[in-house]
Amino acid sequence: MVQLDDLDRAILKLLKQDARLTISELAERLNRPESTIHFRIKKLIEKGVIDRYTIILGEPLKPKSVVAVYIETEIPVIEDFLEKYINHITKTLSMLPNVLAVARSGRNGIIALIGGETEEQIEKFVDDTIRTLPSLRKVEVFPFTNIVKGEDVIGFLVDV
Amino acid sequence: MVQLDDLDRAILKLLKQDARLTISELAERLNRPESTIHFRIKKLIEKGVIDRYTIILGEPLKPKSVVAVYIETEIPVIEDFLEKYINHITKTLSMLPNVLAVARSGRNGIIALIGGETEEQIEKFVDDTIRTLPSLRKVEVFPFTNIVKGEDVIGFLVDV
Known part of the structure; x- marks a missing residue:
């Protein structure tokens, strides 16, 4: 401690x-x-209290719009398949530069933070890339209209 | 540009x-x-490409568990009340040290990132502090089971 x-x-x-x-x-x-x-x-x-030093990127590199997306897959009969499928989706999303962050949520959920020029452009990305995935039970989109606390998080997460 | x-x-x-x-x-x-x-x-x-320099905090200060919570209020007849009520909730949440980030989502939604020692402790916080708020239409809790991309974000957001 x-x-x-x-x-x-x-x-x-x-x-x-x-x-x-x-x-x-x-x-x-x-x-x-x-x-x-x-x-x-x-x-x-x-002691590891300071993990490392970094920079926060500014407006010119930050996406104008950000949404959080929650993805939930069906639970298949074969448990081993679920694990592989969720890993496949998280890895694919993680490789995309407009996907700022990806986390697994519970057994069959994924949360992703997605940036874009406009909310419409992100909606299109979600429709084309996420909603077309097979065996999804639910896709929920939560726009970030205004960050009240932690507003630098986008400049921290954005890829160069 | x-x-x-x-x-x-x-x-x-x-x-x-x-x-x-x-x-x-x-x-x-x-x-x-x-x-x-x-x-x-x-x-x-x-040019503002580098906004600022900062530190990321390490394991000793990071909450063991993190969840995202989506809160949606009822839309009242008086629009002006909605605005004040949402502002009140976001401000109150922002002041709490275990609330790592808060964003408004659309007209009547709020997303918050909440940390704690265990998922159960956070669930209790959500039950006691959030679900008891009046005029909520929906409270959804998404645990962060494993961050796959952007894993430093918690060490970035955590308060000292």
Whole structure:
């Protein structure tokens, strides 16, 4: 169990906002010696609290429209087939650059986050590529009209 | 319209994997002069292609379980009330640390990503906090059994 104190949390919050902040900038903002900040970040990385540093991509690369799609397959008699079929769909979807994220949901469900220029274009993709798959029980489409919390998630997920 | 060439894309891919790579490390990996890499990154930031630098949090801070919840309200006679009610729910959910992301979906829908220690704990939260809200037409829960693409998204979204 990893214990974090207020200083750890303050460092993490600042790095989440801007991971380019230097040790000396963090030291100044948090009113602590550079050596302390350096040591804390080293520990946070060692303990796996900080997994890695990355960039968030901006508007020019972000799809204008995003929808979440829930796909549920029929449950066939042969269980082994279900597993292979679900894996096949998730792998195929994962390879597509406009599919931002894919997760399995329960035994026979898949959730995908799909981007596009317009909602109509995504609807067409869903109709052509997903609804045509055999043995589906349900396909539900949930448009992301406005992201209220976690709004950077699209810029985080988008492929280059 | 922003035009990116192969070098821009190669830089972005490397920075997405590890944003701590220095100009000289990037120059060496991509076999280009440091001045070129420096100039390209400057331009990518200026054009907003790189929005910002951040950290992804690791296992110790990530919830063990995550579900997506879709909430749909009744459409009342007074349209203005709907807007206020949906805003109220999204704001309330956004303030909770176990709610990783919230988006409005269409006119009367909300999608939320909720984390917890176990699926049962999240189900209890959904029962106690969401299903008790008045005037809901539908609450659907989709567990994230296994993230196949975009697996870092939880470490990106989690609050400190």
